[in-house]
Amino acid sequence: MALTAFAGSPAATGSSGVRRGGRIALLLLIPGIAYLLLFFLAPLISLVMTSLQSPSETVFGQYDFTFNWANYLQVVGQYSEQILRSFLYAVLATVFALLFSYPLAYFIGVTMRRWPLVQSLLLILVVAPLFISFLLRTLAWKQILSDEGFVVTTLKALSLLGPQDHITGTGIAVVFGLTYNFIPFMCLPLYTTLERLDLRVVEASRDLYATPFTTFRTVILPLSMPGIVSGTLLTFIPAAGDYVNASSQFLGGTSSTMIGNVIQSNFLVQLNYPAAAALSILLMATILVLVGFYVRRSGTEDLL
Amino acid sequence: MARGLFAESGADLKLVGVRKQFPGYTAVEELDLTVPAGTFFALLGPSGCGKTTTLRLVAGLEEPTAGRILIGGTDVTDTKPYRRPVNTVFQSYALFPHMTVLENVAFGLRRRGIGDPVEKAHAALRLVELDHLADRKPAQLSGGQQQRVALARAVVNRPALLLLDEPLGALDLKLRRQMQLELKNIQSEVGLTFVHVTHDQEEAMTMADTVAVMNRGRIEQIGAPEEIYELPRTAFVANFLGQSNLFGGTVAESGSGAFGVDVAGRRILVPIDRAQRTTGAVTVGVRPEKLLLVTEEPAPMAGVNVLGPGRVTDVSFSGVSTQYLIDVPHVGTVIVFAQNLVFGPVVEPGAEVWVTWRVEHGFGLADAPAASALEQAHEALVSGVEG
Numbered sequence: 001m002a003l004t005a006f007a008g009s010p011a012a013t014g015s016s017g018v019r020r021g022g023r024i025a026l027l028l029l030i031p032g033i034a035y036l037l038l039f040f041l042a043p044l045i046s047l048v049m050t051s052l053q054s055p056s057e058t059v060f061g062q063y064d065f066t067f068n069w070a071n072y073l074q075v076v077g078q079y080s081e082q083i084l085r086s087f088l089y090a091v092l093a094t095v096f097a098l099l100f101s102y103p104l105a106y107f108i109g110v111t112m113r114r115w116p117l118v119q120s121l122l123l124i125l126v127v128a129p130l131f132i133s134f135l136l137r138t139l140a141w142k143q144i145l146s147d148e149g150f151v152v153t154t155l156k157a158l159s160l161l162g163p164q165d166h167i168t169g170t171g172i173a174v175v176f177g178l179t180y181n182f183i184p185f186m187c188l189p190l191y192t193t194l195e196r197l198d199l200r201v202v203e204a205s206r207d208l209y210a211t212p213f214t215t216f217r218t219v220i221l222p223l224s225m226p227g228i229v230s231g232t233l234l235t236f237i238p239a240a241g242d243y244v245n246a247s248s249q250f251l252g253g254t255s256s257t258m259i260g261n262v263i264q265s266n267f268l269v270q271l272n273y274p275a276a277a278a279l280s281i282l283l284m285a286t287i288l289v290l291v292g293f294y295v296r297r298s299g300t301e302d303l304l
Numbered sequence: 305m306a307r308g309l310f311a312e313s314g315a316d317l318k319l320v321g322v323r324k325q326f327p328g329y330t331a332v333e334e335l336d337l338t339v340p341a342g343t344f345f346a347l348l349g350p351s352g353c354g355k356t357t358t359l360r361l362v363a364g365l366e367e368p369t370a371g372r373i374l375i376g377g378t379d380v381t382d383t384k385p386y387r388r389p390v391n392t393v394f395q396s397y398a399l400f401p402h403m404t405v406l407e408n409v410a411f412g413l414r415r416r417g418i419g420d421p422v423e424k425a426h427a428a429l430r431l432v433e434l435d436h437l438a439d440r441k442p443a444q445l446s447g448g449q450q451q452r453v454a455l456a457r458a459v460v461n462r463p464a465l466l467l468l469d470e471p472l473g474a475l476d477l478k479l480r481r482q483m484q485l486e487l488k489n490i491q492s493e494v495g496l497t498f499v500h501v502t503h504d505q506e507e508a509m510t511m512a513d514t515v516a517v518m519n520r521g522r523i524e525q526i527g528a529p530e531e532i533y534e535l536p537r538t539a540f541v542a543n544f545l546g547q548s549n550l551f552g553g554t555v556a557e558s559g560s561g562a563f564g565v566d567v568a569g570r571r572i573l574v575p576i577d578r579a580q581r582t583t584g585a586v587t588v589g590v591r592p593e594k595l596l597l598v599t600e601e602p603a604p605m606a607g608v609n610v611l612g613p614g615r616v617t618d619v620s621f622s623g624v625s626t627q628y629l630i631d632v633p634h635v636g637t638v639i640v641f642a643q644n645l646v647f648g649p650v651v652e653p654g655a656e657v658w659v660t661w662r663v664e665h666g667f668g669l670a671d672a673p674a675a676s677a678l679e680q681a682h683e684a685l686v687s688g689v690e691g
Contacts, residue, residue: 203365205411207391208411209416210411
């Protein structure tokens with residue numbers, strides 16, 4: 001659609017020079033299309049094929065394509081707990097990241113609008129954690145939240161945590177880690193939207209009898225929907241498939257395993273490729289459906 | 305303000321010693337102003353004179369550095385904008401881009417819990433002839449249409465005080481005239497108080513009961529349009545509201561009812577009751593349309609001032625009238641508007657002419673004469689053109 005529109009509009013003027021321009025545009029598109037075919041479509045087809053394989057009857061450890069769609073039923077039955085938990089954790093992390101980032105982005109993008117230098121400084125602070133490896137930062141949190149760390153000892157001293165309680169290895173630590181790691185991805189799109197928020201419209205709302213809360217609900221929030229939608233998508237999609245935070249080597253434990261960990265273990269430990277592939281396809285399809293539904297419901301098609 | 309109720313009539317507006325300072329400059333200086341309830345009040349001035357800031361202070365969108373603001377006798381200086389019985393038609397329209405035209409107009413009604421918001425919004429849209437576009441988003445409208453929606457969105461609330469910030473700027477002449485009439489109708493029908501900010505002197509004069517001419521954060525003169533026009537008190541007003549011929553000179557004689565000023569060797573008489581200063585160095589003036597062009601030196605006549613001879617430097621025909629520019633030695637350029645009573649211009653450029661006017665048409669300004677008066681006149685002319 002976009003391709004035909006792009007290539008077709010110059011040709012519509014009818015001059016041959018412009019027609020050649022349209023052909024050049026097509027030529028320029030070839031690397032991108034080739035890239036998508038080679039590195040997206042081909043692996044995707046391969047993954048779908050793998051997900052329909054069953055163990056070879058002759059050679060141990062080998063799998064043959066048998067259109068074995070029962071793989072899907074099997075993984076859903078076996079890992080429903082982890083699948084549901086993944087989406088629950090991802091939703092929680094997205095909500096927490098949004099609640100944390102919105103006031104921050106509003107402060108940077110609106111309150112500090114008259115001081116661009118402060119704005120840049122705060123933005124650098126938001127992005128700064130990304131300069132350090134994601135793994136290192138998550139490991140650092142493991143240290144901070146460990147049983148010997150000051151957080152746990154303080155909470156235990158205050159009797160907010162029982163003597164046998166932990167933070168690492170629990171769902172709380174995993175959701176915390178996901179929230180923390182995705183805050184910059186939530187914050188930046190929110191900032192770009194709020195930075196462009198027309199304050200004259202906010203003034204008009206105040207002039208038309210809307211209290212600050214009503215102004216936020218009826219004007220500021222709807223106008224920041226593009227940022228909210230992109231921020232939540234940038235957080236929710238990777239969080240749902242994340243396997244680092246929930247891994248027992250990092251913040252997770254056996255009771256907080258997510259679908260990413262299951263896929264990893266099926267691929268690399270159990271060498272059950274069809275199950276891992278089926279889970280991957282399932283994850284992707286579910287995210288696609290959820291996201292499509294979400295974007296439609298949030299009514300931001302014409303704002304995006 | 306009471307929920308669910310329209311204002312029954314306009315409220316008066318009172319500014320007492322209002323000053324607004326921004327970092328680095330003062331936008332409004334010591335403003336004292338009373339707008340009686342139910343009147344159409346125009347705040348006229350060049351851009352940057354503080355008129356929009358004054359409006360924002362009344363709306364509550366800015367806080368005054370000093371002074372009090374009273375609406376209908378109630379001190380609203382510390383009242384939040386959403387609690388003031390005031391609505392604004394913003395210069396930038398400031399329509400809600402995510403709402404339909406209808407929802408924009410119904411916004412204020414919904415916030416105040418007024419019954420039948422949709423029906424009332426449709427009625428307001430019919431008033432500005434945009435009801436057929438009720439379901440469009442503001443981005444799908446032209447500038448003029450957006451301005452009319454902004455107008456409907458404010459008027460539909462029937463506020464005791466309606467503030468209009470250059471509300472007709474984006475409209476073409478025909479629609480502008482029509483909206484001016486509509487605004488006047490709404491205003492007189494409901495008896496609302498309108499405060500209209502504009503740099504268009506013609507709009508201010510045709511619409512307003514009272515005009516305040518503002519310059520550099522101060523009001524220079526307030527009065528009925530014809531009153532200000534016929535008797536400006538400062539050089540700024542004399543040139544911002546229409547055009548004036550200003551002459552500097554020294555008072556040479558003072559008789560009963562009029563005093564004489566020496567201007568380029570001629571004695572110009574000005575009525576004492578039409579002058580701000582009657583001694584020393586003064587600036588006196590007369591409107592260009594009050595001048596009469598003669599091609600022979602007129603005989604001295606009681607009650608008539610004469611200036612000249614001068615040379616016509618430019619003649620421009622504008623349909624109803626012709627404008628002549630006459631260079632009078634030691635006086636400068638004198639502008640004359642002459643009604644086209646005969647076919648074509650009376651004189652050609654280069655002709656030697658005299659100008660005469662009746663003594664009672666002259667006025668004396670408060671400004672110091674000559675250099676400063678001319679400077680101010682020039683400044684007013686320039687800012688009037690820019691604005």
